[in-house]
Amino acid sequence: MLRGRQTWVFPNRPTIISTATVGGPFEAEGPLAEDFDLLHGDLWLGQDSYEKAEKKMLEVACEMAVQKAGLQKQDIQFFLSGDLMNQIISSSFTARTLAVPYLGLYGACSSSMESLTLGSLIVDSGSGNYVLCGTSSHNAAAEKQYRYPTEYGSQKPPTAQWTVTGAGVALLGSKGEGPKVTSATIGRVVDMGVTDPFNMGSAMAPAAVDTITAHFRDLRISPRDYDLIATGDLGRVGHRIAVDLLKKHGLEIPEDRFTDCGILIYNQDQPVVLAGGSGCGCSATVAYGHILNRMKKGELKKVLIVATGALLSPLSYQQKESIPCIAHAVSIEYDH
């Protein structure tokens, strides 16, 4: 049901009946290690390419989520997924393994909440019962495609972010016990003219702010209605910009209630992670792992996950285009 300009309210409150998160070696060294269902000690996962390793992670995450819910693969009615790889091959090849009806998405790192939004619409409207929403990213596969293969040892500025090696999936159902998806705000593309792909957090911050302000305007609620508002992967640099921009929009979010998955996932003193985590797997693993775990423990009752995406391509960058960005926000509630 449309509320305001760009927010869907889900009166039937689709349930996140299970989730699964898989991470890699850098995530294992981070402060949220215990929130992952499975961590890998190397980037290869026994595969012969990084791309196949990413696909493997997503496949395993899907399998685990289905298993945790006590279901079989064939109970899943729809699979919605997107990732950073050209032609989203991680998602599409996982969909081949799952062999269930599939809708491929692309919202860069906003894909996590894009799939949860559309999955919730499907469940809420009675168009499907068990809907699997997933995404993944792999540090070395992303570096190779977007920048330089990691093996080249190229230097990066401190504003750069570190692509999370991880897959996160949520299984939605029309009934059952678990956190409920209550609304979603679909973002517009915002482009403030940033052209530096080593400063993605700054590029994406205005899109996050646009969606957050739209969410509160459309639902006529205030940030205090949430125990936590977490953006996807603005990192330390983008987060500061978002705080400032929100203030300018007259929206002050208490500091202890506003965070970013890209900040949470790594320790600040971990080498190489620079301004924080990024990648589709960042918001997916932090939201479906750490944040939902906190909800299950009763520490948080109502959260807003604002997944941010930079919609550039290496080619658009080479052709001197600036970076169009987007953010999709999903509110999740859990009453025990």
Place this chain on the structure above:
Amino acid sequence: MLRGRQTWVFPNRPTIISTATVGGPFEAEGPLAEDFDLLHGDLWLGQDSYEKAEKKMLEVACEMAVQKAGLQKQDIQFFLSGDLMNQIISSSFTARTLAVPYLGLYGACSSSMESLTLGSLIVDSGSGNYVLCGTSSHNAAAEKQYRYPTEYGSQKPPTAQWTVTGAGVALLGSKGEGPKVTSATIGRVVDMGVTDPFNMGSAMAPAAVDTITAHFRDLRISPRDYDLIATGDLGRVGHRIAVDLLKKHGLEIPEDRFTDCGILIYNQDQPVVLAGGSGCGCSATVAYGHILNRMKKGELKKVLIVATGALLSPLSYQQKESIPCIAHAVSIEYDH
């Protein structure tokens, strides 16, 4: 509303209130030239790259559809689009121009019906009124990304297809005059082990057949309920395979009611087009141009568009993977 395993029925029958189709020089020489709203004499459209030309086509198609409906850009509530370019930049940069809430999709050449399916779900469930569903492809941009730049003059086998230079968009509304979207079948990924990207029609035919049989099984109807069933871009080779496979599944579609957009769009004696058209723009321009025009003339009352997509990437091909394929089917009815 879910019917059977993978088909959504839209009781509120979203209306296609307007469409727009833009084509390039090869399409202008084809038999459907008169069905395009706008044809370009060269591949550049005054832009300085093929990729920018593709974006321009999609932008213009969106603009025309909005104008034809007597609306303004700001009346559009959601834009759903996908394309073949890495990170779907044609769609995302068009979304930047439109500045409306945007959901990026990727289903390769099935993106046309994927966006119409999800757009219809949004309108049908009361989650949006004016939803713009689009896609595009550009011959030279696709050749450069997937194969070799056209300028190299590489030879191709006769099973190869020719990527359509075109953009097609449909504007959906909850009310109004026009063809109605009545149902949609969401496809599964089917991979029969074909590895030859110059024989995409053969790779995609089994996916088309899987979705077509699912459609008739889920809705308990027969091919005779449709005046026309058109696959997206199987081309001449894939079409023959689809006919044979359907027969094996006990589903015989009368020859005069079964066609393929990739066959329709070019004359068989046009040079270079080989086995027929392909690309996201193929099913989009043929369906939203030629086929809907025939419906408006009263020649067709009920059609099923089965957009087919090959979900490979150049990298998955280089890593010796076979080609996962998918097809999404949408039924459209028009009673005068």
